[in-house]
Amino acid sequence: MIIFSKRTTFGLFLMMTFSLGCMNNKKEAPMKAPVAKKIPQVLEAHGYQRTDDYYWMRDRENQEVVDYLNQENDYTQAVMKHTEGLQETLYNEIVGRIKQDDSSVPVYFEGHYYYTRYEKGKEYAINCRKEGSMEAEEQILLDQNELAEGTSYYAMGDWEISTNRQLIAFSEDTVGRRNYDIRIKNLETGEILEDRIPETVGNITWANDNKTLFYTLKDEALRANRTFRHELGRPVSEDVLVYEEEDGLFDTFIYKTKSKKYLVIGSSSTTSAEFQILEADNPTGEFRMFQERKPLLEYGIDHYEDHFYIRTNLEAKNFRLMKTPETATSMENWVEVIPHREEVLLEDIEIFKDYLVVSERKEGLIQINVKRWDGKGEYFIPFDEPAYVAYTTSNLDFDTEILRYGYSSMTRPSSVFDFNMKTKARELKKEQEVVGGYNPEDYVCERVNFPSHDGKMVPMSIVYKKGLKKDGQNPTLLYGYGSYGYSIDPFFSSVRLSLLDRGFVYAIAHIRGSETLGRAWYEDGKFLKKKNTFEDFCAAGDWLVEAQYTSPEKLSAMGGSAGGLLMGAVMNMRPELFKSVIAAVPFVDVVTTMMDESIPLTIGEYEEWGNPNDKVYYEYMLSYSPYDNVEAKAYPAVLVTSGFHDSQVQYWEPTKWVAKLRELKTDDNPILLHTNMEAGHGGNSGRFRKFKETALEYAFLLDQMGMTNN
Structure with a gap:
């Protein structure tokens, strides 16, 4: 498989463990929200002066900072106390669907079968292998539960x-x-x-x-x-x-x-x-x-026999495949294997002795193309659902006719298949078990296209429980990311069932800034075109309302990291469109962060957002940076999450943003901040512990919909 490194500050775990909180609607006097002290700091660049009253929060060694974060956590816990029973119910539901004594599909490599298994009640994986056959004695390579002790x-x-x-x-x-x-x-x-x-x-x-x-x-x-x-x-x-x-x-x-x-x-x-x-x-x-x-x-390389194979954007916006002798690797020696195609993004390859397997994205969906090296035919593995995820995985051997791939959709649990590339026979090796029973026929998955502000048609994947009436009254969660060319595919989540079974619609907007519709889709949502990402997301919300899936009183939005930037931007642009917003580890202080080269990852981000030392980019960032554009107006209810040890988005960005929102907003909607003081960008570690946070998240969402008794 070609390895091509692309910086991204976000992982799929954020889609599966939304970081939320809830508001207190009890009759007794609620706990007062923390008020952050203000120490004005004037920041100057390109003739502009910006005053940051909360700049002091950057000092993680300052006990006042730690105390303030703990006050915010106490406030969130107090405001959501009335949902503790609901949280327990949600947690038990989510964990109850997970097979606790589960194991992965074994992978054969050089005489051993390698696999990972879990034991009931334990948080971490156990990595194992067996020699020769799965009937052999098990050898434990690493017991992560023992390693994690203490x-x-x-x-x-x-x-x-x-x-x-x-x-x-x-x-x-x-x-x-x-x-x-x-x-x-x-x-x-x-x-x-x-x-x-x-x-x-x-x-x-x-x-x-x-x-x-x-x-x-x-x-x-x-x-x-x-x-x-x-x-x-x-x-x-x-x-x-x-x-x-x-x-x-x-x-x-x-x-x-x-x-x-x-x-x-x-x-x-x-x-x-x-x-x-x-x-x-x-x-x-x-x-x-x-x-x-x-x-x-851009290019990435892999090797087979006496040649290297190169995935590259050389004169090919959507990438093409080249090869070159291992003794002459510079680009003048590259020869084309698969040409560039305007409507197809070449994503990855797998090399076998007799076959070349190509993963490519067309009309937003991954296709797997199997080609014989001798030129005697090629074909696509068929996938029939309107929205799905497909990917090759764990193909370690060259000399085999078996391709291993994974598949899931918003209604079909994750599955692993062994596919015989010669006979085209397919064997299901494992399907994710949803404990307690699950019938995919009880749910509906749709793929739609809607117009954005400039007429571009944007795809969206939607899932909900069968029987739902499109009467504008359905609680809906709209998810988005839209940065770094990272495409959020329509995957299955057993966790999400706790929302779907309570009547929620769940939608993923495949907005610009991703590569869902090819490289041009990404480039049309970065640098000085970044606002297309935000406009696309707002257009997705408008479409869901116009199509009677939901209404602004029932519509929530969620994004994390760079998707948290998206949340902050759309809150400033269209606060009336959303009832509540969940911003997980959000990148919201764009200008200050991008002007400070001492902050982790800043310089490398110039090729995503632009270099603000250039006045043109500075002014454009300033026009959308969530922290800089907070105004005195009504905002949706917001839950913001953070990690004190976050290396991708420093904890002070969401902390400052919450303080400023509370200071300026004109409504009574809650603004909640939960900082995990023992974790970083990905939240809690462990297989089950993280779902305590998910239960908290869902409780916030349900509370905003008036569904705490559901």
């Missing part, structure tokens, strides 16, 4: 088996700031080796000698910028710096090709990429340039 937060990053299959290197984060320590275990003795590499990016790549591994470190701004080589048994202080990325727009990373022949160091920004290669049998050798970076040239 921590309030635990997240496994990467884990990789050595070439001789005797060692496993793994990375773990015990804070939530995505700084991972790498540790190594001897799988023959069970011993954890003394080697410990602190605060890495988390990725691990073994050389073929079974004693050398490569890893990446971050700089002060949390940008992955240095790749090191470590030899087992030697002090980390003696690790060798292999590559340092000096351009602040670029991150660096390392991986090994599926062929196991090459180590690859990649450097990528939002609009450009560069790779260097080295034979994995020679880990102390010198990496050599594959193709040097050029402005606006």
